[in-house]
Amino acid sequence: MAKTCLITGASSGLGKATASLYASKGWQVYAVARSADKLAELAAKHDNVKPVSLDVTDSVALASWATALPDGQTFDVVILNAGTCEYVDVADLDLAAFERTFAVNVQGVVCCTRYLLPLLNKGQRPTLAIVSSMSHFFPFTRAEAYGASKAAVAYFADSLRVDLADTDINVCLIEPGFIDTPLTRQNDFDMPFLMDVTVAANRILDGISAGKSRLRFPRRLSFILKTLSLLPYGLRNKLASKMRQ
Template sequence: MTSTILITGASSGIGRETALHYARNGWTVYAVARSADKLAELSAEVPQRIVPVSLDLTDSAALTSWFAKLPAELRFDVVLLNAGNCEYVEATNLDISAFERTFELNVLAVVRAVKEALPRLSAGSTLAIVSSMAHFFPFTRAEAYGASKAAISYFADSLRVDLHDTGIKVCLIEPGFIDTPLTQKNDFAMPFLMPVAQAAERIYSGIAAGKPRLRFPRRLSLMLKLLSALPYGLRIKLANRMKQQ
């Protein structure tokens, strides 16, 4: 029997590459994104394995309606909630709309998707949520993005506790810098930048192994852990110094 996965944010970056990786390994992939054109291109890569789903995750009514129309017997072996965005802000003139957009997609849309997806998961299934290492350290102009990722990481960890007795596994994925269209917009150095195909393989193998948390690249994770262990005052000085570089 073919295994089935739902992946959000599947039109580009990590979501697209991971959808292709699963499809090429024989899975049926429900690929969710807003762009119907990009989803059509994606599904053409692995015909008959990828089901394109054009859907705006911030539209709660549309999200509920789509799940309600699925066959009653359909269950997902994995639900991978990957859709997200990054907007940088200026502290001296905080853009509230940027915070609203960021939290709407990176946090609230994820929570809504979890609510709709849970009835489609069974004991042994995996709910995987993509966050980021960005919340490990106070990076410049990352107030909106980092805060949203801190929120969703906590949400995933707490959710794992409350779903323990159901047998549904929760996997928190916290990548560092991955070479995607999103990071290609950055105008600063990105240490240990990982190719997106390698990130997809890490996600595929990590979920298959039943790991509760995935962090990669490992070298960046170790570096940020060391920075987090510094005395608070020293962390502040270091963050300010990094901002000026």
Template sequence: MSSTCLITGASSGIGAATAKYFASQGWTVYAVARSVEKLQQLAITPGIIALPLDLTDTHAIITTAKELANKNIALDLVLLNAGSCEYVTAKNLDLSAFERTFAINFHANVAAIKYLLPLLSLSKKPQLAVVSSMAHFFPFTRSEAYGASKAALSYFVDSLRVDLAKTEIQICLIEPGFVDTPLTQKNDFKMPFLLSVDTAAKRIYHGLDNNKLRIRFPIRLSVMLKLMACLPYGLRCRLAAKMADK
């Protein structure tokens, strides 16, 4: 019996590459994204089924979950990857940017978990994986909205794991560094240890296959940021400010 997964944010970047990689390993993949056209192109790949859905629309999530349940579709993995990034200016904070960023990076993921979690109940090895980011490890310039949303998401997943510890569901928190996607291609700064989406997809797949509770890549960036976070607070703040001036 083949395994079945649902991957959000599948129209491009990490989501699209991961959907293709899972399909290449024999999985049936329900690829979720807002773009119908991009999903149709992705669904040309054998094993991938397009599932257009706007994750910021809670009613649409409820409807989709009911449709999958009515078709007796049991998911072995729900991989929540959809996300966005908007940079802000501290002297004139754009509140709408915060609303949009939290809507997709945090609230949409919480809603998706609430309504998709029951679809994992029939699996013998259910897994829930959520893609956050290393961005919240260190205070980067103009990242008040993005970093805060990812910090909230990572904390939520860790707390959720505590409360679901007595269930069969394996929960994995994925915190990547810089990956070459349409989102990061908009950045106008140097991105150390930049990885391709294909490399990211393989690391996610094999990390989940090995039942890891947390997947971070690249390791070099993770170690560097964690060491920087261990600096005395004042020095850490001065370093962050100096980096922002470059």
């Protein structure tokens, strides 16, 4: 019997690439996103992809969908990948941008966890994977909303792992750097060590298959940012300010 995974944000970018990869490996894939037409295109390419048009921030719709699943339906892997990025101007902080960013990146993850955690295939070492970002390792200009949301979801994943330590559920925190997707192509700054989305999807599949609790890629960027985060606080702030210019 084929294993089953569910991936949010599966209509484009990293989510789409990961859903396609799992499908190509013979998994039954539940592809979740708001864009029904893009999901239909994905499903047309893979017979084992089930399109699920849902907004991860809509707790009522998500609860209704989960309740309506056939009895006995479980998931071996759930990847909470749906996310958004909005940059802000400190001179006029856009409160709506913060609300939108946190609604998807944080509340969406919590909402999905609430309703999908009970559906994980107990006894088979299932994985709940949560996608954060390396952005929260270091303070970047105009990233107050995005970076803070990714820091929040990373803490959520780590805390969740503690509370699930007595179960067989593996909580995997995924912290990618710059991945070549439609979202990052909107950036107007240099993106060091930009990674192909297919390579990133393979890193996710391989890491989850190996039972990893944390995935960071590309490694070169991870090493640089973690090293910068170890600098004395004042020096780190000065360096961050110079990088803004």
